[in-house]
Amino acid sequence: MSVQLSIGSGIASFDEPLQRLVSERVAGRIFERDAALWGRPAEPEAAIRLGWTDFIRTAEQLIPRIDGLRAELLSQGVDRFVLCGMGGSSLAPAVITRWAGVELTMIDSTHPDAVRRVLDPEALARTAVVVSSKSGSTIETRSHLAAFTEAFRGAGIDPADRIVIVTDPGSPLDGESRAAGRRVFTADPHVGGRFSALTAFGLVPAGLAGADLRTLVADAQRVRASLASDTTENPALRLAAAISAGLPERFVLAVSEVDGSDWGFGAWIEQLVAESTGKEGRGVLPIALPVSSAEFATPPDNTLRVRTGADLPSSDGDWELATAGALGAQILTWEVATAALGRIMGIDPFDQPDVEAAKVAARAALGAPSEERGTSVDPPAPVRLAEQVRGAVPRGGYLAIQAYVDPAGRCAAALRRLRERLAAALGVPVALGFGPSYLHSVGQLHKGGPALGAFLQVIEVADRDLMIPGGESSFGALIAAQARGDRDVLRERGRPVLVLALAGPNDSSLDEFLAAL
DSSP states (O other), X not given: OOXXXXXXXXXXXXXXXXXXXXXXXXXXXXXXXXXXXXXXXXXXXXXXSOGGGGHHHHHHHXXXXXHHHHHHHHHTTOOEEEEEOOGGGTHHXXXXXXHHTOOOEEEOOOOXXXXXXHTOTTTGGGEEEEEEESSSOOHHHHHHHHHHHHHHHHTTOOHHHHEEEEEOTTSHHHHXXXXXXXXXXXXXXXXXXXXXXXXXXXHHHHHHHTOOHHHHHHHHHHHHHHHTOOSTTOHHHHHHHHHHHTTTTSOEEEEEEOTTOOSOHHHXXXXXXXXXXXXXXXXXXXXXOOTTSHHHHSOOTTEEEEEEESSOOOOOSTTEEEEESOHHHHHHHHHHHHHHHHHHHTSOTTOOTTHHHHHHHHHHHHHSOOOGGGOOOSSOOHHHHHHHHHHHSOTTOEEEEEEESOTTSHHHHHHHHHHXXXXXXXXXXXXXXXXXXXXXXXXXXXXXXXXXXXXXXXXXXXXXXXXOXXXXXXXXXXXXXXXXXXXXXXXXXXXXXXXXXXXXXXXXXXXXXXXXX
16 A cells, blocks of 8 residues: 655645755665765764665564564463653554554653553563663663563562563663573664664564564555655655745644544654754654644644544645555655655754753752752742743744653643643644653754744652662652753753642642633
């Protein structure tokens, strides 16, 4: 099945960038791994980040091994699969398993309640854990690994029998895991995290959970030749050109899935496009939204609507795109389109220069005396905070809710309602991201992209903290430090940041804030 693309009548100016992409042979050169496409400064990074174009070779080697391990685990009574991973190490498997209709439990939060829930002692006997980290040093994932190792030992289970590692060859996690007797899948080191959906990072967790990887990969391979063609019919080039046509003013993509395609694909697009383009004061910000959202019903002037799914819906708006096709085909299409969009925008789509700043600030905050538990709103009244939020969003900009709460808790549900209320009340795009996960996704654009964002941090203190085994810190201290670190960097960059602190999941401040809008 090919990828279909529908482009609204308002996007009339995409022909010029499309013709330029074709004449410069951008598609063909991407698949030839031509690192010079994005300029001389980007060449060293691009030279080691184009392995995703040759996904089929590694996939064919991986899939039989994944199938064998799944059969072995099932024979041991394992039927619950947990993925510990951040950003590109978690978003693609989440999409693939939803597409396949199989269950994969995700943990990409450091909130104590979220970690405690996934460590459910009643379920450990039937649990296998995939720990995914490209660098092998991701602090969240290392903390999850320590927690599961201790939990398995406490249950009388050898952690090496139940913990599966996905990492780059030679990473710290690779060496120590082999020494500990864990099963290790090494990924292609020439693929960046956000382009890794069809590599070990996407395939191992999804395959162990039971997804049909052969169909997924075959669907991607089926469109590979058309995506490498330097023609105006190439859907990836058309998609990149259409998105670029609205820039820089129309830089927000309101992404929604059509009925019957509940894959969570928008969250994956968020990370791929925002982290690839959000730098040097430029960027494209996708926001995954329900089709009933205010931004879809009445798109703000800075917003382009995007519909995705298995079947092509008709475009009923001037500034609207629709993409349709099998999941594997769409994954590869969006990857090629994002790389081509980087060429149009004149940026390196493979680096993330502003991500490390928040990590450094978080480590500094973690080592400092704890101030975060008592964080107060200045001024503390939710009514006044609502007034501040109304005035904080720059003209032509967006609001991002950065939620350092339990993603499956009471506050999370209230924040989804808050997002809808704010979008309707302010008439601007409103994104909701859960920390620290969003730091590995749209966090790069927040700091390095257009200075058009305002940020509302909602920080919830858990009723009970949870220590990180093998250290002196706790998950509560870690998530607080991550919130503070990102806030400090955003403010250093001149971004407006407001804070709503919650004493726990039953704190009434969030309800008062909702009522004040």
